[in-house]
Amino acid sequence: MASPSEAPVSASGTSVPQVSYRDAPPLITPVFEVGGLSVFYGDHEAVRDVNMTIGGRQITAMIGPSGCGKSTVIRCFNRMNDLIPTARVAGKIRYHDEDLYGRDVDPIEVRRRIGMVFQKPNPFPKSIYDNIAYGPRVGGFKGDLDDLVEETLTHAALWDEVKDKLKTSALALSGGQQQRLCIARTIAVKPEVILMDEPCSALDPIATAKIEDLMEHLAQEFTIVVVTHNMQQAARVSHRTAFFTTDVGAEGERHGRLIEYDETARIFSNPSDQRTEDYITGRVG
């Protein structure tokens, strides 16, 4: 992780988050290239014409008011929208220069390589150990499972808290521990990308801080895309930020649009679009 740079002064001088922003690594190794992406639910075009490139081993945050399509877009990155019968995706998402929605692409393999962590911690109703071991077992892992479980829980900064109760139910953990377990479960199958859809919204500030520390640590190895309602969080953890909002057409139709996508320092200190400025300063949204 690049060392944080000094927080630039807000262009507006108003209440933008005052944090040290991270230096954004260059986008020389794109993981996702999104072109003309639109997502429909039935006849409703929920998100229109999104274009963005997401770089490897960095954290990309998606922010914007409720209903602007952040979850809809993040779900496209591992084809979770395939599971919604009315959803239809148009446009292109290239993953390492391959069409993610290509005819020969197996969505199950996509979801192994591109894992997802949800808003509400959702451990399996199994032991802590089995939560981690489940994915590797199903995937035919041949190595030492005990070692893998320890290594994975250590990686997710949870080992010390759970090493003496690996056989107890994951549901007995606190919410924050459950969420770190879900992150551990995701990384146990060695994905490249971790998608996080509001991973801290059900957690208290201390548990949230632990997840943010973990994200920073994991970004050395994984590509992370995170949807968050918490602008402070986006400012603290991400290298790049995408701001979405809802456009209202002449007939009252509403479409989510990507308004601005840039280095996080730039979005929060000197955005180029007035709508971004209004949102991050709390004037709208």
Ligand SMILES: Nc1ncnc2c1ncn2[C@@H]1O[C@H](COP(=O)(O)OP(=O)(O)OP(=O)(O)O)[C@@H](O)[C@H]1O
């Ligand atoms: N399964 C679905 N079926 C039909 N419409 C949906 C579905 N999921 C989302 N939508 C609609 O798509 C639009 C974008 O919703 P989405 O949940 O992606 O926004 P969001 O920015 O993530 O919102 P929030 O911040 O409140 O979670 C909204 O109009 C929403 O009602």
